[in-house]
Amino acid sequence: MKAFVRQKGLVAPLDRANVDTDLIIPKQFLKSIKRTGFGPNLFDELRYLDEGYPGQDCSNRPINPDFVLNQPRYEGASVLLARKNFGCGSSREHAPWALEDFGFRVIIAPSFADIFFNNAFKNGLLLIQLDEATVDRLFDAVEQTPGYRLDVDLIEQKIMTPEGETIGFEVDAFRKYCLENGLDDIGLTLTDNSHAIREFETRHRAAQPWLFRGA
Amino acid sequence: MAGQTLYDKLWASHLVSSRDDGTSLIYIDRHLLHEVTSPQAFEGLRLADRRPWRIDANIATADHNVPTSLKERSAGIAGIEDNVSRIQVQTLDDNTTSFGIETFGINDVRQGIVHIIGPEQGATLPGMTVVCGDSHTATHGAFGALAHGIGTSEVEHVLATQCLIQRKMKNMQVRVEGQLGPHVTAKDIVLAIIGEIGTAGGTGCAIEFAGSAIRDLSMEGRMTICNMAIEAGARVGLVAVDDTTINYVKGRPFAPTPEQWDAAVESWRSLVSDDDAVFDKVVTLDAATIEPQVSWGTSPEMVVGIHDSVPDPSQATDDTTQRGITRALEYMGLHAGQKITDIQLDRVFIGSCTNARIEDLRAAAAVVEGRQVAGSIKQAMVVPGSGLVKRQAEQEGLDQVFRDAGFEWREAGCSMCLAMNADKLGAGEHCASTSNRNFEGRQGYGGRTHLVSPAMAAAAAIAGHFVDVREFVDTPAPARRVAGL
Numbered sequence: 001m002k003a004f005v006r007q008k009g010l011v012a013p014l015d016r017a018n019v020d021t022d023l024i025i026p027k028q029f030l031k032s033i034k035r036t037g038f039g040p041n042l043f044d045e046l047r048y049l050d051e052g053y054p055g056q057d058c059s060n061r062p063i064n065p066d067f068v069l070n071q072p073r074y075e076g077a078s079v080l081l082a083r084k085n086f087g088c089g090s091s092r093e094h095a096p097w098a099l100e101d102f103g104f105r106v107i108i109a110p111s112f113a114d115i116f117f118n119n120a121f122k123n124g125l126l127l128i129q130l131d132e133a134t135v136d137r138l139f140d141a142v143e144q145t146p147g148y149r150l151d152v153d154l155i156e157q158k159i160m161t162p163e164g165e166t167i168g169f170e171v172d173a174f175r176k177y178c179l180e181n182g183l184d185d186i187g188l189t190l191t192d193n194s195h196a197i198r199e200f201e202t203r204h205r206a207a208q209p210w211l212f213r214g215a
Numbered sequence: 216m217a218g219q220t221l222y223d224k225l226w227a228s229h230l231v232s233s234r235d236d237g238t239s240l241i242y243i244d245r246h247l248l249h250e251v252t253s254p255q256a257f258e259g260l261r262l263a264d265r266r267p268w269r270i271d272a273n274i275a276t277a278d279h280n281v282p283t284s285l286k287e288r289s290a291g292i293a294g295i296e297d298n299v300s301r302i303q304v305q306t307l308d309d310n311t312t313s314f315g316i317e318t319f320g321i322n323d324v325r326q327g328i329v330h331i332i333g334p335e336q337g338a339t340l341p342g343m344t345v346v347c348g349d350s351h352t353a354t355h356g357a358f359g360a361l362a363h364g365i366g367t368s369e370v371e372h373v374l375a376t377q378c379l380i381q382r383k384m385k386n387m388q389v390r391v392e393g394q395l396g397p398h399v400t401a402k403d404i405v406l407a408i409i410g411e412i413g414t415a416g417g418t419g420c421a422i423e424f425a426g427s428a429i430r431d432l433s434m435e436g437r438m439t440i441c442n443m444a445i446e447a448g449a450r451v452g453l454v455a456v457d458d459t460t461i462n463y464v465k466g467r468p469f470a471p472t473p474e475q476w477d478a479a480v481e482s483w484r485s486l487v488s489d490d491d492a493v494f495d496k497v498v499t500l501d502a503a504t505i506e507p508q509v510s511w512g513t514s515p516e517m518v519v520g521i522h523d524s525v526p527d528p529s530q531a532t533d534d535t536t537q538r539g540i541t542r543a544l545e546y547m548g549l550h551a552g553q554k555i556t557d558i559q560l561d562r563v564f565i566g567s568c569t570n571a572r573i574e575d576l577r578a579a580a581a582v583v584e585g586r587q588v589a590g591s592i593k594q595a596m597v598v599p600g601s602g603l604v605k606r607q608a609e610q611e612g613l614d615q616v617f618r619d620a621g622f623e624w625r626e627a628g629c630s631m632c633l634a635m636n637a638d639k640l641g642a643g644e645h646c647a648s649t650s651n652r653n654f655e656g657r658q659g660y661g662g663r664t665h666l667v668s669p670a671m672a673a674a675a676a677i678a679g680h681f682v683d684v685r686e687f688v689d690t691p692a693p694a695r696r697v698a699g700l
Contacts, residue, residue, distance in 0.1 A: 033254035119366035210471035
């Protein structure tokens with residue numbers, strides 16, 4: 001996983017509540033057995049005017065000029081500003097894979113769906129939850145200011161705006177630790193807890209042997 | 216000290232360790248795998264030279280991509296015409312074979328949608344933790360099991376460590392009290408709940424469904440309700456264990472052996488919330504007021520009763536909601552104030568992990584029997600949730616009832632719920648669907664999904680538009696019994 005420490009990035013606004021994971025990456029692209037290459041199909045049904053299919057060269061497809069990520073002023077954005085309940089729906093990790101592959105590293109919204117939230121942090125994305133009024137203000141600022149960039153500092157848990165404002169945010173200590181160090185949590189679990197898992201398993205098997213086949 | 220909720224008990228009994236910030240490791244008893252969210256996890260294991268922690272905890276089947284036509288299905292994996300789908304199904308088979316994981320192959324009668332076959336096999340038991348790389352894993356909570364939908368990184372984590380990294384959720388209780396009206400079903404209850412609390416109403420919570428209307432439901436009905444907990448934002452749905460639960464489990468292939476049975480039942484009896492347990496949030500619904508539900512928009516919370524009309528965006532309380540309704544009406548090709556019963560349909564889909572169990576097929580068949588699918592319907596299909604559900608339905612003659620009425624009778628799989636196989640909507644087509652999500656493009660590019668119960672889908676197929684199943688079934692069908700029934 002790519003580490004995230006601090007980044008100053010262009011902000012793209014996606015002004016729509018309840019953005020679901022079907023919208024982030026439609027089902028036909030879930031047939032891939034790889035973890036990479038989903039970026040060109042991020043928001044496929046919003047970005048293009050035709051129906052996409054896996055393995056297609058997207059460079060010649062008709063693009064939807066009205067869609068925010070197709071507007072030249074947001075080209076190269078790495079911060080996505082979104083509305084409430086972002087990432088609802090299916091558990092597909094292809095959604096954060098597509099967002100990351102496209103170039104996003106930070107998503108700011110008033111709320112996120114639970115499974116998406118977990119998946120995103122495991123793929124080097126920093127998800128920041130801010131209150132609705134602050135998100136509203138950021139939407140206004142982004143719209144009014146071409147080239148609007150936010151400086152996001154994970155270590156200090158602060159966002160610096162071009163206007164000089166500092167906005168603090170919360171992040172779980174463990175998620176922060178993994179993200180700032182780019183750590184694979186499987187390795188951590190096995191290093192720190194193998195013994196505890198074995199002990200638990202022995203007790204669990206003795207108490208409820210029917211949970212273990214062939215016990 | 217306040218008592219514990221069912222969720223508190225399940226959490227405590229699986230807690231392996233906790234960090235200071237509340238990040239915890241919980242032990243996983245059952246891991247269900249399917250072809251879409253597992254290939255990258257197996258690849259990750261191989262790259263790190265890791266092995267699964269406990270092979271016997273895992274069960275796999277292909278469901279999302281599998282064709283449902285008998286012709287394509289009969290040739291096995293090699294017969295899957297879509298190359299990309301075939302490779303994905305083959306990859307699951309290769310991975311589970313090489314790691315020695317029990318797999319129900321695509322023509323095994325035990326194959327089906329993971330959330331249908333787990334309970335059917337007794338592989339989902341009360342008191343278990345169950346995970347699967349699919350958000351509808353909440354279904355298994357109907358057994359008093361703690362069931363989470365997880366992402367692919369978590370699939371890999373569970374394979375490698377038999378544990379999941381979690382933070383404890385909040386406790387939410389949704390009580391549905393009183394008696395449902397005739398032909399009002401579990402699907403209508405859960406759609407009404409989502410309409411009430413919204414698609415983020417349960418975010419961060421484990422929802423326990425309680426109250427007399429939930430207790431009165433069969434296991435099939437409870438599974439339908441827990442299945443859609445995720446559509447209310449909750450990763451976890453739960454129903455307390457009672458005799459209905461225990462009777463359902465008894466005698467299934469993976470259930471406790473006769474020697475273990477009494478001890479297991481005694482342990483399962485404690486899987487209820489204590490009387491003095493405290494919930495962070497409680498919502499109560501009156502079952503008697505729930506009408507058959509129909510979704511009109513592109514989010515499951517955009518749902519109303521059959522006698523209501525499509526809402527007017529100008530009545531919305533805030534700008535974001537107003538834009539959401541306007542966009543949904545545009546996508547759905549509907550206008551404000553349009554009566555739900557005036558929505559004309561193109562296709563009907565009866566299936567999915569929400570509503571493809573035997574009870575669902577019986578409810579639909581009871582409406583269909585002796586009637587004909589309307590001429591304006593391009594396709595009406597029934598996709599049983601598993602090979603065993605299909606076999607049971609055929610033994611009861613339900614397949615013949617559907618075929619005689621003009622429905623297609625398919626092989627088991629996820630099918631048109633998410634259109635990863637050939638079963639999909641065309642652009643602009645309206646579908647009465649017993650599935651769980653009405654998102655844009657969910658059932659096919661440009662497709663327009665309306666979520667309903669199996670009985671309501673069946674009635675809509677006959678009428679060609681939405682109709683109140685309660686009025687519909689009171690009108691006698693033309694006298695005609697199917698031979699052999």
